[in-house]
Amino acid sequence: MFCFTNKSFIAVLMAFLISPLPQAMAAVQLEGRPQMISTKEVMRRMSVNKDRKELSDLLLRDRVKAALEFNGVSSEEAGKRLAALSDQEVQRLSEQIKEARAGGDVLTTIVLVLLIIFLVQRI
Amino acid sequence: MKNLKLVLLSAMIFVLSGCITPAMQTAALLAEPPSDLPDVMEIKDITFVNSPKAFCGPASLTMAMGWAGETVSVDTIADEVYTSSMRGSFQEDLIGSSRRHGLVAIPVRNLDNLLREVAAGHPVIVLENLSVSWLPRWHYALVIGYDLKKQDVIMHSGKSAYYRWDMRKFERSWLLGDYWGLVVLPAGTLAATGTEQEHLDATVGLEQAERYLEAEKSYKKILERWPKSLVALIALGNMAYQQGRNADAVGWLKRAVQAHPESEEARYNLKVAESMM
Numbered sequence: 001m002f003c004f005t006n007k008s009f010i011a012v013l014m015a016f017l018i019s020p021l022p023q024a025m026a027a028v029q030l031e032g033r034p035q036m037i038s039t040k041e042v043m044r045r046m047s048v049n050k051d052r053k054e055l056s057d058l059l060l061r062d063r064v065k066a067a068l069e070f071n072g073v074s075s076e077e078a079g080k081r082l083a084a085l086s087d088q089e090v091q092r093l094s095e096q097i098k099e100a101r102a103g104g105d106v107l108t109t110i111v112l113v114l115l116i117i118f119l120v121q122r123i
Numbered sequence: 124m125k126n127l128k129l130v131l132l133s134a135m136i137f138v139l140s141g142c143i144t145p146a147m148q149t150a151a152l153l154a155e156p157p158s159d160l161p162d163v164m165e166i167k168d169i170t171f172v173n174s175p176k177a178f179c180g181p182a183s184l185t186m187a188m189g190w191a192g193e194t195v196s197v198d199t200i201a202d203e204v205y206t207s208s209m210r211g212s213f214q215e216d217l218i219g220s221s222r223r224h225g226l227v228a229i230p231v232r233n234l235d236n237l238l239r240e241v242a243a244g245h246p247v248i249v250l251e252n253l254s255v256s257w258l259p260r261w262h263y264a265l266v267i268g269y270d271l272k273k274q275d276v277i278m279h280s281g282k283s284a285y286y287r288w289d290m291r292k293f294e295r296s297w298l299l300g301d302y303w304g305l306v307v308l309p310a311g312t313l314a315a316t317g318t319e320q321e322h323l324d325a326t327v328g329l330e331q332a333e334r335y336l337e338a339e340k341s342y343k344k345i346l347e348r349w350p351k352s353l354v355a356l357i358a359l360g361n362m363a364y365q366q367g368r369n370a371d372a373v374g375w376l377k378r379a380v381q382a383h384p385e386s387e388e389a390r391y392n393l394k395v396a397e398s399m400m
Contacts, residue, residue, distance in 0.1 A: 033399060036392040039327060039358040045388065046354070 048087045051094035055082055055096075146291035146296040146298075148234035149274075153290070153398050155236070156271050162243050165268030165277055166190070171284035172197055179281060180212025183263040184220060186279055187307040188199050193224045211261055214250060214303055221307045222328040223276045229317040229325055231304035234294060236316040238269055243315035245306045249278075253298035261300070310337035311344050320348045327358070335362065352380040357389055364396050372396040 056079060057062055065075045073081075087094065129132050156162075169190050174182030174197075182199040188195055202214040204222040221228040231237050231247050240247050247266045254260035267285075268277030275287040297304075306314050312331065313322060329338040339362060342355040349355070360375035376393035383389055 013292060029184050034395045035397050036364055037357075037388045039330065039361050042357050042388045043323065043327060043354055 042088075051090050052082070054091065054098075055094060078102055130241050131279065137202075140197055147296040149290045149294045152234055152238070153271065153274060156188075158303065159244055160238055162271045163269070165240075166246055167249045169246055169267055169279065170186070171279050172386060173188065173282055175282075177210045178205070179263040180217060183265045183279070184212075184217050184307070186265050187246055187248055187305075188221070188226065191226050191307055191309045193309075195381055208280060210392070212263070214305075217248065217263075217305060218328070219332075221305075222332040222334065223326075225310055225329065225332075227308045227310055227314075227322070227325045227329070227337075227341055229308065229314040229321050231306055231314075231316065232302050234297075234302075235319040237266060237304055240306050241266060241269055242360060245308060245315065248307065249297055250300040250303040251293075251296035253296055254299075254303075256299050259299070262296075266304075274317045310334075311340040313344055318346065319352055320393045323352070323354045326355075330362075331356070338362070338382075353386055353389065356382065357392060360392055360396065367390075369396055369399045373400060 059068070059075050059078050059082065068075055068078050082090075125144060132251035169186055172182040172185050172189075178197065178201060181197050181204055184204060185195060185197045185200045188200070200220060203223065204216040206216070207212060218228045221323040237247050237249070249264055249266055251262045251264060252259045253262050256388055264278045264280035264283070264286075266278050267274055267289070269275065269276065273287075274290045276290055276293045278286050278288060278293075280286045280288075305316075308314060317325075322341070326338050326345065329341060331333075339359065342359050342362075345352050345355045346359075352364070356375050356379035360379060361373045363369075373393065373396045376389060378395055379386065379389035380393050
């Protein structure tokens with residue numbers, strides 16, 4: 001029936017199929033390639049950049065400037081402090097501000113106070 | 124410092140007092156109904172699932188999934204969302220379970236959007252508090268319709284199918300549930316109201332739940348509404364690359380770089396993909 005009923009051929013074939021070699025080779029080919037920046041990481045960076053931009057825009061508002069200066073922090077200094085925050089700290093600060101806003105109307109005062117507290121705490 | 128605390132305290136009181144006024148969104152909506160919303164809407168063909176006791180979460184999600192084409196038993200969903208020690212289901216687990224079933228879960232956070240989703244034929248899971256804020260009694264229900272003339276919402280809720288409830292009363296209970304709502308859609312469908320970011324979050328969630336086929340479908344659909352979506356373009360490139368489809372990967376990433384020349388990530392990933400060609 002079969003053209004190759006040779007026992008040793010079947011044995012070799014079986015050995016190859018059972019061995020982890022084929023899978024291992026395939027895995028190495030994919031894993032050994034240079035890695036891309038993952039989609040999750042791209043999203044994280046975009047969101048941090050957006051938060052930074054929103055926070056620095058906030059510092060430029062007149063009322064915020066006035067409130068900061070009232071508390072003895074120039075807006076220039078506040079900007080420097082913002083720039084020194086890590087990604088995680090920026091996200092936390094931005095979340096706090098969003099929560100304050102979600103709690104009611106946009107209350108600039110609360111946003112201000114949170115900002116100031118956060119920045120002042122870092123001294 | 125003392126002054127600061129006083130300012131914060133008074134600000135908080137002001138915020139909290141905002142919660143006392145109920146049903147503000149209903150009032151605004153009924154006073155000036157958006158012209159593009161039909162007066163009456165009811166989504167047919169949603170199989171009602173009776174929810175005994177604390178099973179309102181699993182029951183609501185099972186109904187929504189059934190509508191989306193994913194037929195599952197309420198017990199299966201209960202295993203995925205119900206936390207017996209809490210005698211209830213967490214919102215995050217409802218979202219997670221949807222993703223595990225390959226569905227796109229998009230938040231719905233105000234009355235206008237709720238009605239718009241229903242008008243588009245999408246049932247909305249809502250979290251209500253049927254008691255008072257300091258002694259909550261949480262309840263999930265599925266909004267399947269509304270009637271602006273009679274000022275009702277229509278729901279599958281608890282043991283009642285096609286239950287009609289006064290919109291103001293509904294809003295009060297939903298407000299106490301922090302206006303938490305969710306549409307659960309088949310992959311390749313967009314919510315009527317969700318933002319680009321919300322759709323991306325939902326789709327990245329599908330990838331994390333290892334539902335790659337659905338994720339790919341969903342990213343492509345996102346590009347129909349937001350053709351320049353950087354994340355969707357990069358994600359499609361990354362997925363193609365991971366599956367060894369290098370030419371496809373280059374194609375998507377080239378589009379990403381064209382639409383967003385400023386994106387370092389798009390340029391970097393394109394270089395990587397091109398190096399493998």
